[in-house]
Amino acid sequence: MRLAILTSHPIQYQAPIFRELARRMDLEVFFAHRPTPRQQADAGFGVAFDWDIDLLAGYPNRFLANKARNPGVDNFFGCDTPAIAQALREGGFDALLVCGWALKSYLQAIAAARRLAMPVLVRGDSHLLTPRRRLKAWTKRAVYPRLLRFFDAALYVGQNSRAYYRHYGYPPERLHFSPHCVDxxxxxxxxxxxxxxxxxxxxxxxxxxxxxxxxxxxxxxxxxxxxxxxxxxxxxxxxxxxxxxxxxxxxxxxxxxxxxxxxxxxxxxxxxxxxxxxxxxxxxxxxxxxxxxxxxxxxxxxxxxxxxxxxxxxxxxxxxxxxxxxxxxxxxxxxxxxxxxxxxxxxxxxxxxxxxxxxxxxxxYGVGAAADGIEAGLASCSKRTADHRRTSEVLT
Known part of the structure; x- marks a missing residue:
C-alpha cells in the first residue's frame, strides 16, 4: 500500500502520526503551504516564530508550489496547488488521504484522485457545535450528504466528529476512529x-x-x-x-x-x-x-x-x-x-x-490509535474495491 497524504502545512500534532504511518507503510506527505513566522503571529499567536521541534523529519514529504494570490491557510483560496494532480498521477499511489476539504488544494486533490480511480479518505475534526448562520446551515444540510459520499472512508477524531458525519448521513460502516492525539x-x-x-x-x-x-x-x-x-x-x-x-x-x-x-x-x-x-x-x-x-x-x-x-x-x-x-x-x-x-x-x-x-x-487517544484508524480505513477501501471488481467480473 502506497499512500499519499495532503495537508495544509506542517502541524506539530500531525507530524507524530505521519512518522508512525511511515514505519508501517510506504507514503508521501504533501504540504500545500509553508507558513512564515509572520503568518504564525497573524494567526493569533501574537508573536512571530518558528516551531522549535522538527516537524519534517521521519517521513517523506514535499511542499507543493502554492499559486494562490494571497497564500495562507486561513481561507479557501489561500492554498492553490494544481501540481498535486501530476504528483498523484506519477507517484504510484494506491490511495489519498486529505486532512479536510475547506481549502482549494483539497478539492484539487480529490478531483485528481477521482480521475485516477484512487480511493480518497478524509480526516478532520468538524463538529455540529460550531456557530453557523441559518443560511449556511441550510446549505450544508442540502449539499453535504452528497458531498461527503465522495470520500471512500471518513476518519473521525472523537465523538462529536462522528456525530457530524452521521448527521449528514454518512454510512457508519465507512467511519473509522482515528483520534486526535499528541505524542x-x-x-x-x-x-x-x-x-x-x-x-x-x-x-x-x-x-x-x-x-x-x-x-x-x-x-x-x-x-x-x-x-x-x-x-x-x-x-x-x-x-x-x-x-x-x-x-x-x-x-x-x-x-x-x-x-x-x-x-x-x-x-x-x-x-x-x-x-x-x-x-x-x-x-x-x-x-x-x-x-x-x-x-x-x-x-x-x-x-x-x-x-x-x-x-x-x-x-x-x-x-x-x-x-x-x-x-x-x-x-x-x-x-x-x-x-x-x-x-x-x-x-x-x-x-x-x-x-x-x-x-x-x-x-x-495516542499516536498508535490514530495510525490504527487510518490503516483500518485503508483496509476497508481495499476491500470495497476488491468487492466491486468481483461484482463487475460476475456481471460481465
Missing part, C-alpha cells in the same frame, strides 16, 4: 517533578497553591477572561487559584488588567514554544479550556493529560465528551457560564484514580 510519550517524559519545581520556584508559586494553566491564543473565541472571572469567584469563596497563561494575542492587555482589578494572581508567560510546554503543564495542577464552539477539538487538553494533568473544558469544545466526561480525567461546564467554570475549578479531580485514568486515556 504522549514525548510530553510525559518531559513533564517531570524537577520541571514542575523549577518553574513554580521561578514564578514563586508555593507547592500548596493550586495553579491552573491556560494554553493558547488570547482571542475572543477562547474566552480567557472567563478564566480570570472564575478564579476571582473561587478566591471570594475561600479557594485561591493562581492562573498561568502560556500564550499571547490581542486580549493580553485586557486579561492582565482584569486580573489586576479582581486581585487574581496571574503569571503571564507569553508565547511558549512546543519544547517548553511540558514544563508548563507539570508546574500546574490542571488546564482550563473555556473556548466556544469554534474550538473544534482543543489539542492542548491532550497535551495536559499526557503530562498527567486533568482538564476543565467547555461543553462546546470538540474534545469534551472524549477527554473530560470521565470525572477522574476532567470536568465539563456550560460555555460562557463563569459560575459553572468556578465550580469546576474548585472540584478539580486529583489522586491515584486520576493519574491511572489519565494514563489509560492517553493510550486510547
Amino acid at each position: 504522549t510519550d514525548w510530553f510525559a517524559a518531559r513533564a517531570t517533578t524537577q520541571a514542575r519545581q523549577a518553574l513554580r520556584a521561578s514564578l514563586s508559586i508555593g507547592e500548596a497553591s493550586l495553579a491552573i494553566a491556560f494554553a493558547g491564543k488570547l482571542v475572543e473565541r477562547k474566552h480567557p477572561l472567563d478564566l480570570i472571572e472564575a478564579a476571582a469567584l473561587c478566591g471570594a469563596g475561600g479557594r485561591e487559584i493562581e492562573v498561568v497563561i502560556a500564550g499571547d494575542g490581542p486580549l493580553r492587555e485586557a486579561v492582565q488588567a482584569r486580573a489586576a482589578q479582581l486581585g487574581v494572581r496571574l503569571h503571564f508567560l507569553g508565547f511558549r514554544n512546543q519544547s517548553e510546554m511540558p514544563a508548563v503543564y507539570a508546574a500546574c495542577d490542571g488546564l482550563a479550556l473555556p473556548s466556544s464552539g469554534q474550538e473544534t477539538w482543543g489539542l492542548v487538553a491532550n497535551e495536559a493529560q499526557a503530562c498527567g494533568r486533568p482538564v476543565i473544558v467547555s461543553d462546546q469544545c470538540g474534545c469534551a465528551p472524549d477527554l473530560a466526561a470521565d470525572r477522574d480525567t476532567g470536568r465539563i461546564f456550560e460555555t460562557g457560564n463563569v459560575g459553572a467554570l468556578a465550580a469546576a475549578l474548585a472540584d478539580l479531580p486529583t489522586g491515584t484514580a486520576t493519574r491511572s485514568a489519565l494514563a489509560a486515556l492517553a493510550c486510547r
Whole structure:
C-alpha cells in the first residue's frame, strides 16, 4: 500500500502520526503551504516564530508550489496547488488521504484522485457545535450528504466528529476512529517533578497553591477572561487559584488588567514554544479550556493529560465528551457560564484514580490509535474495491 497524504502545512500534532504511518507503510506527505513566522503571529499567536521541534523529519514529504494570490491557510483560496494532480498521477499511489476539504488544494486533490480511480479518505475534526448562520446551515444540510459520499472512508477524531458525519448521513460502516492525539510519550517524559519545581520556584508559586494553566491564543473565541472571572469567584469563596497563561494575542492587555482589578494572581508567560510546554503543564495542577464552539477539538487538553494533568473544558469544545466526561480525567461546564467554570475549578479531580485514568486515556487517544484508524480505513477501501471488481467480473 502506497499512500499519499495532503495537508495544509506542517502541524506539530500531525507530524507524530505521519512518522508512525511511515514505519508501517510506504507514503508521501504533501504540504500545500509553508507558513512564515509572520503568518504564525497573524494567526493569533501574537508573536512571530518558528516551531522549535522538527516537524519534517521521519517521513517523506514535499511542499507543493502554492499559486494562490494571497497564500495562507486561513481561507479557501489561500492554498492553490494544481501540481498535486501530476504528483498523484506519477507517484504510484494506491490511495489519498486529505486532512479536510475547506481549502482549494483539497478539492484539487480529490478531483485528481477521482480521475485516477484512487480511493480518497478524509480526516478532520468538524463538529455540529460550531456557530453557523441559518443560511449556511441550510446549505450544508442540502449539499453535504452528497458531498461527503465522495470520500471512500471518513476518519473521525472523537465523538462529536462522528456525530457530524452521521448527521449528514454518512454510512457508519465507512467511519473509522482515528483520534486526535499528541505524542504522549514525548510530553510525559518531559513533564517531570524537577520541571514542575523549577518553574513554580521561578514564578514563586508555593507547592500548596493550586495553579491552573491556560494554553493558547488570547482571542475572543477562547474566552480567557472567563478564566480570570472564575478564579476571582473561587478566591471570594475561600479557594485561591493562581492562573498561568502560556500564550499571547490581542486580549493580553485586557486579561492582565482584569486580573489586576479582581486581585487574581496571574503569571503571564507569553508565547511558549512546543519544547517548553511540558514544563508548563507539570508546574500546574490542571488546564482550563473555556473556548466556544469554534474550538473544534482543543489539542492542548491532550497535551495536559499526557503530562498527567486533568482538564476543565467547555461543553462546546470538540474534545469534551472524549477527554473530560470521565470525572477522574476532567470536568465539563456550560460555555460562557463563569459560575459553572468556578465550580469546576474548585472540584478539580486529583489522586491515584486520576493519574491511572489519565494514563489509560492517553493510550486510547495516542499516536498508535490514530495510525490504527487510518490503516483500518485503508483496509476497508481495499476491500470495497476488491468487492466491486468481483461484482463487475460476475456481471460481465
